[in-house]
Amino acid sequence: MNPYALGIIALFVLFVVVLLARTVRIVPQARAGIVERFGKYKETLPAGLNVVVxxxxxxxxxxxxxxxxxxxPPQPVITEDNLVVSIDTVIYFQVxxxxxxxxxxxxxIQAIEQLTMTTLRNIVGGMDxxxxxxxxxxxxxxxxxxxxxxxxxxxxxxxxxxxxxxxPPPSIKDSMEKQMRADREKRAVILTAEGQRQAAILTAEGNKQSMILNAEGDRESLILRAQANRESAILRAQGEAQAITNVFQAIHDGQPDQSLLAYQYLQMLPKIAEGDANKVWVIPSEITKALEGLGSSIGEVAGIPQKSGGVRHRVDYGSTEPAVLSGGLDNELSSTTKAVEDAIAEAEHAANPGSGRGTPDAAPADDAAGDAPAEEPPATPPTT
Structure with missing residues (x-):
């Protein structure tokens, strides 16, 4: 085949391909194609397959x-209080x-950027x-x-x-951080003070209630203790009154005489010797004279007879049999009892010479009708 003819065919095929490429246009989805004819707007191509001249x-x-x-990018903007801040923006737009x-x-896009920057400066310029x-x-x-x-x-x-x-600028950031830190510390101090105040109030209320309860408890305790002391004092006074009444009644019923008082004096002699300081106690040899002086002094007391007629109500204190002692201890006790009886008789005779009891031998005569000579006289309650 002639090479010239082949070249012509190849040029024709190329022309057809170029022609189809310029005639058929494919517009993607969500796109719009602006078609110009001889430099003038002709039409807008929608998405899909389109044919142009x-x-x-x-x-x-x-x-x-x-x-x-x-x-x-960030844009410098001056606020109303003359502080420079950098503001970067994001814009969402659609054609x-x-x-x-x-x-x-x-x-x-550039127009939107410049308009955003000028508008932002205008708005922020009126704010601090x-x-x-x-x-x-x-x-x-x-x-x-x-x-x-x-x-x-x-x-x-x-x-x-x-x-x-x-x-904002770094210096402003630092100041803001300090301010924020100071504000937070202030709030923390305020909250701590409020907490301490509430705790102090609750503690004071608790102490108040505790003191009130303690005071009520003390008052009731004092009242009960006072009532107990009152009842105790009343019972003690009643007991003492009854004891004194019984003692005086027993004394008046017993009709004590000077012989009983002399005997009580002899019973008090051992108590005088008691005590750590009394190492040596000497009984006076002239006890007869002491008893005579005691009898004469007692005889002068008004209201105490020198010789009573005996107790009015005899109280039974149990067995009156004397305890049997062995040996020389029994003889010694008998001689001591005899000496005491003689001394009592002599004191009675000195106090009342005409009573007919001038000699110590009169004491056994009285005992012949009553108790034995060695019997001790019944104990008499102490007088007050």
Whole structure:
């Protein structure tokens, strides 16, 4: 075959391929193609397979109709209190009109960035640092309203504006940290003081209740103790009164005389010798004279007879039989008893010479009708 003919065929096939490539255009989903004919807008191609006039129509732009996210770098912004803060923003927008986005603005992304920066400076310039840090929602709403109004004629809809970060200067950060630390310490001190106050109040109330209960317990204890002491004193006084009554009744019933008082004196002599300091006790040899003086002194006491007629009511104190002693001890006791009886008789005779009992021999005569001579007189209760 002629090589010239082959070249012509190859050129024809290439022409056909180029022609088809310029005629058939495939637009992806969520995209829009802007077609120009001789440099003038002709139509917008939808997603899918489209046919254009080759070498006449040209797809100039392919516009993305999806929502786009653009993050702008931090921008320095001056607040109302003359503090410079860095704010970086994130904008969510979507192209709603491909023709306006193509022919109304040259670069809508750059335009949105510059508009965001100027609007942000305008909004933050009317706030102080504290308000800027705590008014993110207010700043976002202000930015979105201004951007949506400005970009509407560009065929762009701003859906959302977010502030990624607000960074004050390092010195301001340090001051804010100190302030925050001081505020937290203040709140901690206040909470601690309130806790201590509540604890002190509860402790005081507890002490008050405890003191009240203790006082009530002490009062009841004192009342009961006073009642017990009163009853005890009454019973003791009644007992003492009864004892004194019994003693005086026994004394009056017994009708004591001077002989009994002399005998009581002799019984008190051993008690005088008691005690650690009494090493030696000498019985006077002239006991007869002492008894005579005792009898004369007793005789002068008013109301005490020198000789009584005996007890009115005899009290039975048990067996009156004398104990039998053996040896010289029995003889010694008998001689001592005899001496005591003689001394009593002599004292009675000295006190009352006309009584008819002038000699010691009169004592056994009285004992003949009663008890034995060696019998000791019954014990008489002590007088008060």
């Amino acid at each position: 080759p070498f006449v129509d040209k797809v100039r732009y392919l516009i993305d109709l999806r929502e786009q996210v653009v993050s702008f 709603t009109d491909p023709i306006a986005a193509t022919y109304e603005i040259a670069n809508y 640092l504290e308000e800027t840090l705590t008014s993110r929602d207010q700043i976002n709403s202000g930015l979105r309203g201004v951007l949506d109004e400005a970009t509407g004629k560009w065929g762009i809809r701003v859906n959302r504006v977010e502030l990624k970060g607000i960074d």
